[in-house]
Amino acid sequence: MAGNKKISSLQAIVLAAGTSSRFKTGRSKLVEKICGREMILYPTEILRNLDIPVLMVVGFQRDSIEETIRNNFYEGITFIHQEEQKGTGHAIQCTKDAWIADNILVMNGDMPLITADIIEKLEKKHSSTNAAISFVTAHHCDPNAMYGRVIQGNDNVQIIEAKEFDGDLSEQCCVNAGIYLIKKEFLTTYLSKLEQSSKTNEWYITDLIKMASDHKLGVSTLAVPFDKIRGVNDFKELWAAEQIKKSEIIQYWMSQGVRFSIAHNVQIDWDVTIGAGTFIGSGAQLLRGTHIGKDCYIDAFTLIRKTTIADRTTLHPHTIIDDSIIGSDVFVGPFASVHGHSQIKNGAVIGSFVEVNRSIVGVGSKAKHLTYLGDTIIGNSSNIGAGTIACNYDGAQKHTTTIHDNVFVGANNTLVAPVTLHNQSMTAAGSTITQDVPSEALGIARERQVNKEGYATKIKKEKQDAATQEEGSTRFFGATTTSKTSINEL
Amino acid sequence: MAGNKKISSLQAIVLAAGTSSRFKTGRSKLVEKICGREMILYPTEILRNLDIPVLMVVGFQRDSIEETIRNNFYEGITFIHQEEQKGTGHAIQCTKDAWIADNILVMNGDMPLITADIIEKLEKKHSSTNAAISFVTAHHCDPNAMYGRVIQGNDNVQIIEAKEFDGDLSEQCCVNAGIYLIKKEFLTTYLSKLEQSSKTNEWYITDLIKMASDHKLGVSTLAVPFDKIRGVNDFKELWAAEQIKKSEIIQYWMSQGVRFSIAHNVQIDWDVTIGAGTFIGSGAQLLRGTHIGKDCYIDAFTLIRKTTIADRTTLHPHTIIDDSIIGSDVFVGPFASVHGHSQIKNGAVIGSFVEVNRSIVGVGSKAKHLTYLGDTIIGNSSNIGAGTIACNYDGAQKHTTTIHDNVFVGANNTLVAPVTLHNQSMTAAGSTITQDVPSEALGIARERQVNKEGYATKIKKEKQDAATQEEGSTRFFGATTTSKTSINEL
């Protein structure tokens, strides 16, 4: 969605050194995620697409910011350390030695909703008006909002920072977005003339506007919708920004043929893709790295992360798929968890209360009820009985259970890995399988049933007597008496 | 909620042939569901209640539309096939031979929010003003909305289709709803005089307005709220329409004594009924065919479809009930799935991680933990131990497990169907039950316990040694070595 026009004559300074104090988390707000992506990456991506090299001023939590940039393979970014927080003017000052372009773009790092066209339009206006300094304004009527107020006279303009403003903030609705485009020669001359605020001891870059205006050096402004430039100073503003971003993403996918049941309920990350004809149920969480095919049915309360799903697959409600690959025409859930690089191949069925972890379930195979498949490789057309547990952990190591094609695992089996069930084999319900089962063989490992006539009634009576004797005493964590005829002794 | 006044002098043409191209699903939008009901059924239902016979013009995906109408038992609808999409005027033309009433009502099929009173008022106005043509207008200021614009002069009126409009659409807020009532004689005379648009090659029914106006034949308009007549041309508009419909439904049930926790979170279908005093938790999905009694507690993240629930029943969070019948004073969940025509009778308890499929659970019986009941019939006052699996599938067929009254099934049992546990019988924990257990008998099928002194420490050491030897090698799907003292050989 970002523009691809390159603006190569510019150089950008991104202000990313702030202490994020209103977040109260001890972390930099710039690595908080909006729709699954760290906030600092949004403006960074815009600048990369425009081919504008970046000087990023960092200070508070600089390591986490730099690591985020590096992990996302952004190049052409030079980090400059601002050791003390002395205002925007001081931050610009720190970058002075690195200025090489004729025009310097300055912007804040916490602008997740900004779009490339704002930078492009600002650059056009700046060059066409030959201004010394150009900046972006927006209309926003909120006396509590800490944006600088833009005060325009007949032939003069200035920005007064909110904390320096003496008048009624609610009457000043033209606010400074914090995006400036400045001629290097103007900046070089005037930056050193900024004066420290007696109120805050900061140097403000915004004072440059008044200087340029007073000296008739040319000031241009570009008015844009507030939502495009809204900053993020606390979790309330972050929530608002994320709602807007998410709304854009959802409306885009709606236009591509995706139906959302309760759209305002859904979480969808910036890099998710969804095929036409797919239904997204209420509350679905589609998290980063998720790619869903066509005509799928993703039901309510599902959560999908870092997963690819092919076409016509159904995720029943309450299904979690994390870091896995799901084929086409698959059914998963309700109440299933698939994770750990698992693969569910075409036409397979994973049912209720089934966990699949680091496993492969082959074409058309089924595990439908109350089953744990860990480190298990299943071939095609096999059926895993309800209540089956693949015991992959021996207390020290994980081992693999291998189930070949057309195998029928009986219900409530315990498969002690490493173990292999060969093609066409079968196991009896209730078995604990500790040895390989050859092809076409039946593995059985359970005791024969005995019925003890009348014992149920006898045991019941004794247990009730025991319960009666204990009446009045506390039973919580305390009951230890058993009936006399223990079924354990039969 | 629909009016019941019959308007028998009219005949309606419903336009349902469009290609729904902006939906991008390859399906007709008219069979997309809004609150669980196919969109085409909303206007159809209004017309049926008003006793107005319908000529439905179909084309794109006509089979699915006709099937939807038939499946919902609508009669008095004649389908007329429009082979090519050549505009509304052409669609009307296709129906010509079937006109029998003196006045013809024309409307779009994608008006899910329309109410009977609009048709009634239009009819009144049309007849009282003796107009040649009457139509419905609404106020809607959106330059992107593709509604025809109504241009009214002192004594003339016309509709210009949005795609033919040359001026500024944002200044024309009086829009054409697409609902017309036309004298048959006027229609007969003037329909053939429509001219094809040079821009789109379509014939527009809207041109009839200018003709009637120019010839002073009488044109009446009826202004209604936009939300009542909003069309649905893409998934964004469908979402908006469904939100409005849902809001009406929820407000209705609120007025009937139902408490919704987070109302904007809930999905509720058009035919759902709920008794007074019932609580509906956050995110609940109450889907078509659901009927809930009085004083129930339906907690968060529940999903109910095609199910009847009696009074005072509690569904704990994360419960799914599909196509089943639930009695009164029942508790289900959390994390339970009941489906497949199952019945849970009065006072029964279905607990956590329990699936009930094609089964009956009798009065006061309990299955509280990690249990699969498939094709299982349970009598009254029986208790199913935690971890019990009814093995209903032998690889080829499903079989029935029968559990009579006052039976106590021990924990972690495997019940191999077909099998019957008779009245007052009991099974020992950990048993695989393959034969019927007689009344009052105890069924037991498990091995006696042996303790091997010191073996735990020995095995642990060996396993750790094995793990150490493998260190550095990849263990993912690859670990196959076991310790030397295998507990499998004991």
Next chain:
Amino acid sequence: MAGNKKISSLQAIVLAAGTSSRFKTGRSKLVEKICGREMILYPTEILRNLDIPVLMVVGFQRDSIEETIRNNFYEGITFIHQEEQKGTGHAIQCTKDAWIADNILVMNGDMPLITADIIEKLEKKHSSTNAAISFVTAHHCDPNAMYGRVIQGNDNVQIIEAKEFDGDLSEQCCVNAGIYLIKKEFLTTYLSKLEQSSKTNEWYITDLIKMASDHKLGVSTLAVPFDKIRGVNDFKELWAAEQIKKSEIIQYWMSQGVRFSIAHNVQIDWDVTIGAGTFIGSGAQLLRGTHIGKDCYIDAFTLIRKTTIADRTTLHPHTIIDDSIIGSDVFVGPFASVHGHSQIKNGAVIGSFVEVNRSIVGVGSKAKHLTYLGDTIIGNSSNIGAGTIACNYDGAQKHTTTIHDNVFVGANNTLVAPVTLHNQSMTAAGSTITQDVPSEALGIARERQVNKEGYATKIKKEKQDAATQEEGSTRFFGATTTSKTSINEL
């Protein structure tokens, strides 16, 4: 958040006798909960904080209201019974004998959003203007809203009850909040002069305004935002009030460093506390008595009630914690249910499809898959295998399973309580453990495996033959034939 200034010269009458007929539940609306707290407690709490003694007029469902007040330890409240519903004037009359203060505050019981500063400001205005009667007004333009309308002339003022109002309600937007501060001497003199409405047969306290105005005794008004004084007369208004209350609570916690994913989706009760740096996922239900530490991650679709969670703990999606204590650095879920005074100690892991009930899981111990722990005490660093069931119920009593430190319970075990697994012991997968396992011993209780060559193929064929024979007959609840070679007879 409530003010702490004490206003000791006042006495309050709280009107709590109404029949709540529009709720249709048969219960008093005053015990319906808003953000987890009964509605009547909100104004009661404000008055308690201001040290104002209360005369509460009760009638309909008086027992449930009085019990709610008592259960929440409010003192200084005298209940006065209004036997018949004859209007606000009559309700005040019932309290007459109990007036001792010089000024009487009258307010409705259904004002969950009122704040202490409104009472404080009203008292200041009342005393500074020496008014006979002072009351609170708000601006609200809704012709359907049943608030009394405040009609102000040049030097007179009156309130006309909505049901007595003859004009256009939509033009009268100054409404009576139902909060009055009245000089006792004025009230004593004029209350008896109220006349019964001929329309409703009620006596209206609002008629006192006109009397005071007509006699020039001094009437003061205090205008406040409507949301602060909105009443709750049906479930729609209750929903609206709860949304506002919840929004205040969430915004407060956002300002304290808590991140909410989809804030409008979350339920949060009035007494919940959350540490800075904690993430609250979509749909989370944080219910009364919940206290969450710092830097926790509470993922989507979780439900927490009456539970304390320490720092850095992760609740995976679809986790329910009720009435329990969770340590720091714990992981629970996805799909887990912990309840019944359970304790999960630091660093422990509870995994998928695991239920923990009345149990203690020690430091660093793990139960990761498909496990039921009921009445189970687990020491430190023990591992519970997948599929383990603690059988705590013998049909009559609950018994305790005790697992000491560093124990390894094999998969799919059935632990028949009362039973103890001592330090460093181990059990074999698939065992039913009925006797204590000594320290360092291995408990084993399962049958040895036998492989029957070729039997799988043989059985499969027979079962398919049986299925074929039954084809065409209904199989639902009816299939009873088995194959000839039953694996049960092997």
